[in-house]
Amino acid sequence: MIYQIYPRSFKDNNSDGIGDLQGIISKLDYIKNLGVDAVWLNPIFSSPNDDNGYDVSDYRNIMSEFGTMQDFDELLQGMHKRGLKLILDLVANHTSDEHEWFKQSRSSRDNPYRNYYHWWAAEKGKPAKRYSFFDVESNAWKYDEQTNAYYLHYFSIKQPDLNWENPKVRQEIYDIMRFWFDKGVDGFRMDVIPFISKDTNFPELPEKYHGDFIRYYADGPHLHEYLHEMYREVLSKYNVMSVAEGVGVKTNTAMDFVDPERNELNMLYHFDAIDIGYLPDVYKTIDPKGYDLIEFKEIYSKWNDLFGDKGWGTIYLCNHDRPRMVTRWGNDSDEFRELSSKMLTTFLFTMRATPFYYNGDELGMTNIKFDRIDDYRDIETINMYKQIEASGGDLQQFIEAQKLSARDNSRTPFQWNDTLHAGFTSGVPWIKVNPNYTTINAEQQEKDDNSCLNYFKKLIKLRKQTSTLIYGKYTLLDKNNMKVYAYTRELNDHKILVLLNFSKDDAQANVDLKVANAKRLICNYTDVPLRNDAITLRPYEAVVYEL
Ligand code: ISL
Ligand code: CA
Numbered sequence: 001m002i003y004q005i006y007p008r009s010f011k012d013n014n015s016d017g018i019g020d021l022q023g024i025i026s027k028l029d030y031i032k033n034l035g036v037d038a039v040w041l042n043p044i045f046s047s048p049n050d051d052n053g054y055d056v057s058d059y060r061n062i063m064s065e066f067g068t069m070q071d072f073d074e075l076l077q078g079m080h081k082r083g084l085k086l087i088l089d090l091v092a093n094h095t096s097d098e099h100e101w102f103k104q105s106r107s108s109r110d111n112p113y114r115n116y117y118h119w120w121a122a123e124k125g126k127p128a129k130r131y132s133f134f135d136v137e138s139n140a141w142k143y144d145e146q147t148n149a150y151y152l153h154y155f156s157i158k159q160p161d162l163n164w165e166n167p168k169v170r171q172e173i174y175d176i177m178r179f180w181f182d183k184g185v186d187g188f189r190m191d192v193i194p195f196i197s198k199d200t201n202f203p204e205l206p207e208k209y210h211g212d213f214i215r216y217y218a219d220g221p222h223l224h225e226y227l228h229e230m231y232r233e234v235l236s237k238y239n240v241m242s243v244a245e246g247v248g249v250k251t252n253t254a255m256d257f258v259d260p261e262r263n264e265l266n267m268l269y270h271f272d273a274i275d276i277g278y279l280p281d282v283y284k285t286i287d288p289k290g291y292d293l294i295e296f297k298e299i300y301s302k303w304n305d306l307f308g309d310k311g312w313g314t315i316y317l318c319n320h321d322r323p324r325m326v327t328r329w330g331n332d333s334d335e336f337r338e339l340s341s342k343m344l345t346t347f348l349f350t351m352r353a354t355p356f357y358y359n360g361d362e363l364g365m366t367n368i369k370f371d372r373i374d375d376y377r378d379i380e381t382i383n384m385y386k387q388i389e390a391s392g393g394d395l396q397q398f399i400e401a402q403k404l405s406a407r408d409n410s411r412t413p414f415q416w417n418d419t420l421h422a423g424f425t426s427g428v429p430w431i432k433v434n435p436n437y438t439t440i441n442a443e444q445q446e447k448d449d450n451s452c453l454n455y456f457k458k459l460i461k462l463r464k465q466t467s468t469l470i471y472g473k474y475t476l477l478d479k480n481n482m483k484v485y486a487y488t489r490e491l492n493d494h495k496i497l498v499l500l501n502f503s504k505d506d507a508q509a510n511v512d513l514k515v516a517n518a519k520r521l522i523c524n525y526t527d528v529p530l531r532n533d534a535i536t537l538r539p540y541e542a543v544v545y546e547l
Contacts, residue, residue: 001349001460002087002356003036006320007044007066008052009413010359012425019413019424021067021075028078030442034362035460038085038241040189042320044072045091048098050158051134051379052320052411053089054191055096059176076184085186087241092173093192094159101172102160109147115166118152118198128204130154131213134379136386154195154217156379164196164226177234187241190265194218194248194257197226218248224256227264236263243314244268251306258311267354269314273299274322278405283384286328286405293502297485301476304352308473313353317344318361323409325358327367331540336504337364339540342455342524343500346542349459350489350498352474360414363445364452368412368434369403377431378408417443450526462522462544468494483507484537488547495547496521501537509535518545 011023021044024031031039043053046061053063062072079086095102104113109121120127120141127150130140134156141150142157152161162169177188197220209216235242244257246268257268276299277291278284300315307313318325326332330340341364348355370376373385373395381402388398403409408431415437416423422437434440445451463469472489483503489496497515501507515535520528523543537543 001036001463002038002040002354003031003034004040004042004319004356004358005031006042006359006411008042008430009411009424011414011416012427012429015425015427016065017425017427017429018065020065021062021071025071025075025078028082028084032082032084033457035457035464036084036357038087038186039079040087040356041089043089043091043191048096048158050096050156052377054091055094055098055156055159056091057096057098058100060179073183080184085241087187087189087243088180088185089191090173090177090188090193091191092162092176093195094153094155094161097158097160101162105160106144106146106151109149115163116169116172117160118163118200118202119147120150120152120202122148122150128202130202132156134159134383136383136390138387152198154192156383161198162196163198163200165198165200165222170226170229174230174234177230181234181238181240185240187243190242190244192247193227193244193265194223194246195220197221197223214248215250216248218246219253224262224264227257228262231263231265235265242266246270251302254303254306255311258307260310267312267314269316269356270303272303274316282401284380284405285401286323288401288404291329293482293485294480296502297476297479300351301474301479304474307353314356315348315351315353316356316358317348318358318410319356320358320410321407323404323406324365324367325361326364327404327409331504332366336540337366338452339524341452343502343540343542345452345456345459346498346522346524346544347485347500349463350469350496350544352470352472352489358410360410362453362456363415363440363442365410365412365415365440366434366436367403367409368432370406370408370432371399373399375432376402376406376408378406378411381406381408415441417441455522455524458522466496466521467491468496472496477513478510481507481510484509486511488513497545497547499535499537499541499543499545501539501541504539506539507537509537511535513547515545515547518547520544521546 008019010019011027012019013022044066045056046058047053047055047063062069101113101116104111105117127141132138132140140154143150153159154161195217199221242265244265257265277287279287317329325344326341330344413424413429413433418438418441421429422433445453468489468491472491475488477486484507485500486509487498499509521544
């Protein structure tokens with residue numbers, strides 16, 4: 001069970017309004033008490049923070065806002081002392097433009113670092129279109145006067161893509177990995193790792209991708225050669241784990257990353273499920289009408305089946321790139337917030353996959369739903385706003401839509417208690433604190449046996465004690481039910497039934513199993529209803545039976 005911490009927003013220890021390593025250190029007992037096994041930290045390396053640390057200017061140093069290498073060593077030690085593993089975020093597809101390699105590279109065409117990045121000489125004409133996620137014109141080529149050439153940036157103009165086709169670049173990255181592994185780090189989450197290999201002829205997008213740049217980016221010519229090389233040279237030499245951010249990876253290509261016989265990576269997390277329910281024609285905008293549970297079940301079942309015999313899956317409902325779990329997949333109204341948050345947590349911890357759980361979701365934290373563009377800090381949202389502004393689009397509609405969709409919704413400060421700024425900082429927080437901290441906060445939930453937090457802890461314990469919940473075979477039941485997600489988990493003769501009502505109405509689960517005498521392992525309602533064999537679930541009810 002992996003707990004993801006967004007360091008910028010977790011706990012500020014020196015009152016500058018920005019979370020830091022000492023802040024995390026001060027909360028290690030909280031983390032340990034959750035019962036999780038490992039912590040994944042979003043990037044903590046030196047960075048000018050154009051994209052909150054995903055633009056690294058020095059891979060061997062700690063971002064000054066987060067602390068020092070001494071703080072890092074203390075953090076790692078504190079975690080290991082408590083039996084917690086530490087996973088860092090390897091951002092290797094691109095660096096910051098302020099990284100020394102890029103400064104050298106852009107200085108002249110014959111600089112020894114020139115080939116560390118992708119350059120297109122302007123006298124060859126305009127390069128073929130490449131799509132950029134974080135560019136006001138969505139253009140991944142940026143013209144650089146100094147050498148009359150374009151450089152490639154799949155993300156912002158301050159995030160030039162490294163040239164992995166250059167063996168020197170690969171060795172640099174492997175060295176960086178060794179540096180952290182030698183310190184005792186337990187693994188890496190690998191940022192957009194499927195994008196590293198590129199066809200350096202930069203042809204027009206091949207037709208077979210049907211204009212889908214993401215899939216094209218994730219399908220580079222030497223990708224698996226490099227991942228295998230990385231395994232051979234680095235990963236195989238340490239007792240560590242690796243997980244790819246599997247952007248652009250589908251069920252037909254996933255096994256190439258994680259088939260143990262291929263010796264590449266341990267796990268990946270896919271986007272198939274997190275990407276459902278977006279409006280078809282508006283970029284990255286979630287449909288306020290909700291999502292289709294049948295599709296949701298199909299996708300999770302398909303990915304489960306893929307890893308039935310080999311490989312191993314992951315599961316998540318939120319991270320720093322997505323809105324809050326309860327707002328997105330549940331119901332954040334006063335009436336249903338707690339119930340639906342617990343129901344979703346039950347889902348994450350009863351599936352056959354390693355859960356990646358995002359900090360704050362254990363409290364049922366919700367989207368902040370900013371009213372003004374000035375409240376946003378995320379380069380993605382700000383750029384989209386500029387784009388719409390430039391094209392004369394409807395800005396008010398955009399702001400409305402971002403209340404559901406924007407990444408900053410999950411990046412607001414962790415709500416520790418009901419004192420000023422939720423106990424996150426005594427300074428001015430870098431991004432606003434959700435005003436609901438007075439009612440949703442860790443301190444209060446620790447005291448309440450029925451809180452989201454305590455439910456989360458009970459579930460983790462249950463999963464740990466029950467190998468059927470970890471390894472048992474998964475079987476989907478009642479697949480056409482639009483409101484209920486029902487499945488069994490089975491190991492040897494042990495069978496567990498999970499029933500989840502994803503709707504705000506009572507709903508019937510049509511499963512041919514008798515639960516009248518079954519033992520209830522956990523339920524998100526405290527009172528036990530009278531039940532017969534026709535199983536009726538209350539709004540957002542989650543119940544797990546041992547059959
Ligand atoms: O953010 C997204 C959805 O809102 C994705 O399109 C995202 O850009 C993609 O998943 C890659 O994400 C990763 O790399 C980015 C960084 O901004 C994200 O925070 C990171 O998770 C660039 O390094
Ligand atoms: Ca700080």
